[in-house]
Amino acid sequence: MIMEYKYTLDPTSKKFRCPRCKMKRLVKFINNESKQYAPSEFGRCDRESACGYFKYPSNNKQQYLPTTESYVAIPKKTISYININVLDRFGNNYNQNNFISFLLQHFDESLVYDAIIEYNICTSNYWKGATIFLQIDNEFKIRTGKVMLFNALTGKRVKKPYPHINWMHKVFNYKEYNLQQCLFGLNLVNKFTTTICVVESEKTAIIMSMIFSEYVWLATGAKHNLKENLLKPIKNYPIILYPDKTEYESWNKKALLFSENNYNISTSNLLEKLNLEDGSDLVDYLFYFNGN
Numbered sequence: 001m002i003m004e005y006k007y008t009l010d011p012t013s014k015k016f017r018c019p020r021c022k023m024k025r026l027v028k029f030i031n032n033e034s035k036q037y038a039p040s041e042f043g044r045c046d047r048e049s050a051c052g053y054f055k056y057p058s059n060n061k062q063q064y065l066p067t068t069e070s071y072v073a074i075p076k077k078t079i080s081y082i083n084i085n086v087l088d089r090f091g092n093n094y095n096q097n098n099f100i101s102f103l104l105q106h107f108d109e110s111l112v113y114d115a116i117i118e119y120n121i122c123t124s125n126y127w128k129g130a131t132i133f134l135q136i137d138n139e140f141k142i143r144t145g146k147v148m149l150f151n152a153l154t155g156k157r158v159k160k161p162y163p164h165i166n167w168m169h170k171v172f173n174y175k176e177y178n179l180q181q182c183l184f185g186l187n188l189v190n191k192f193t194t195t196i197c198v199v200e201s202e203k204t205a206i207i208m209s210m211i212f213s214e215y216v217w218l219a220t221g222a223k224h225n226l227k228e229n230l231l232k233p234i235k236n237y238p239i240i241l242y243p244d245k246t247e248y249e250s251w252n253k254k255a256l257l258f259s260e261n262n263y264n265i266s267t268s269n270l271l272e273k274l275n276l277e278d279g280s281d282l283v284d285y286l287f288y289f290n291g292n
């Protein structure tokens with residue numbers, strides 16, 4: 001019976017570099033007759049949920065002999081999306097959008113208008129004056145939207161009496177939503193893109209794009225969201241990270257790991273050197289530090 005199977009997963013603990021996630025976590029297949037490893041593209045990454053790479057040496061799955069460890073190939077859950085018609089539904093009422101009101105205090109209307117179009121900024125009445133930052137991927141599919149409330153005068157987030165932040169798929173009450181975030185602004189990357197700058201907050205990405213429009217500005221949306229998964233779609237572009245003040249060490253550590261995986265990526269320590277409050281970002285520097 002056993003010899004009917006041509007290949008089996010290597011039962012030893014030897015691991016190789018995974019073709020997908022590049023970590024040394026790939027279990028290779030062994031040819032049962034020759035006892036030789038199958039070519040290195042074939043195998044199973046043991047990072048089952050994070051990576052899930054699994055390639056049989058043959059198109060015929062019958063030739064795969066399951067090992068005693070009861071591994072079952074977990075089908076990759078498909079990404080959930082939000083219908084594109086939200087752009088029509090929420091891409092309006094900008095006079096009731098605190099973030100836009102804030103921008104209009106500092107920038108020409110035409111610049112603000114361009115930013116609205118580029119980043120598909122939307123308005124929500126979930127809280128009066130709220131803004132939606134849509135995460136639109138490189139295929140122009142909407143992964144989700146972040147609903148946030150800003151103070152129209154200061155441009156700061158409203159954090160009291162509670163942080164005014166929610167997700168669109170939660171507001172819509174979608175069940176079993178498989179959220180896979182992408183970088184905010186990812187839809188702006190195209191073949192004409194030269195350098196990509198990555199910041200933490202959506203607000204900062206938008207404002208920086210209005211000041212330094214020669215770069216494409218993207219946001220991770222959260223400190224801990226700087227992940228290779230999110231950077232993968234921009235792997236072929238030069239990337240500069242602009243972490244918030246005090247986050248340099250943590251982002252730079254990750255950037256060094258990404259560099260090992262052939263990313264052309266660097267981290268700016270500009271904010272660390274400035275006399276700014278902890279957690280300040282480029283916009284804080286440009287707006288408040290300069291007494292604007």
Ligand SMILES: [Zn+2]
Pocket residue numbers: 018019020021022023025045046047051052053
């Ligand atoms: Zn892997």
